[in-house]
Amino acid sequence: DTGVSQDPRHKITKRGQNVTFRCDPISEHNRLYWYRQTLGQGPEFLTYFQNEAQLEKSRLLSDRFSAERPKGSFSTLEIQRTEQGDSAMYLCASSFGLGASGNTIYFGEGSWLTVV
């Protein structure tokens, strides 16, 4: 039983370049989340998918950010024209939930982004 996996684990990029992160959730989890965490802070919610539908986006998710989950399984988070302020760890998480009840969210190891 594998957990949430993320790739790459570390990425160093020059300002202005595009980067893409991939997340493979726990098998059969229908909900997938992206969070961002900067040094000394707790994770902050970015966006949420239920199956392939993106149901909520945080105001933190600027127009340069786009997330997809095309077949309701893995997800990608792309950042276009990266800025130094994008440097952070991007955490993916997944859960299984039906209806309106809350559920436990399991996190991956994160993808560290450094923009130089």
Place this chain on the structure above:
Amino acid sequence: AQKVTQAQTEISVVEKEDVTLDCVYETRDTTYYLFWYKQPPSGELVFLIRRNSFDEQNEISGRYSWNFQKSTSSFNFTITASQVVDSAVYFCALSEYVGANSKLTFGKGITLSVRP
């Protein structure tokens, strides 16, 4: 709006000491979930516990115990007989109960160092 406050930023103890990590939350919801996650240096957020707001029974799991007090909006976490492997950043988090999203609001985390 939901808010989680972890007033302690860093705690250092000697192995075998007991240590309590404090968490205070704010929410207008009458039902909600509270969580604790552990983040070791590898970066992955490890789920420790989820508690419903209508279940105020304290919980013990091995060396870990949690004290939920709705009257003071607190959900404190105690590690008994701490070990070096307990060294990590610990996050308290809050989510709404009914919303299908169940996104988490995190505190800033407490860095626990356990010295041999």
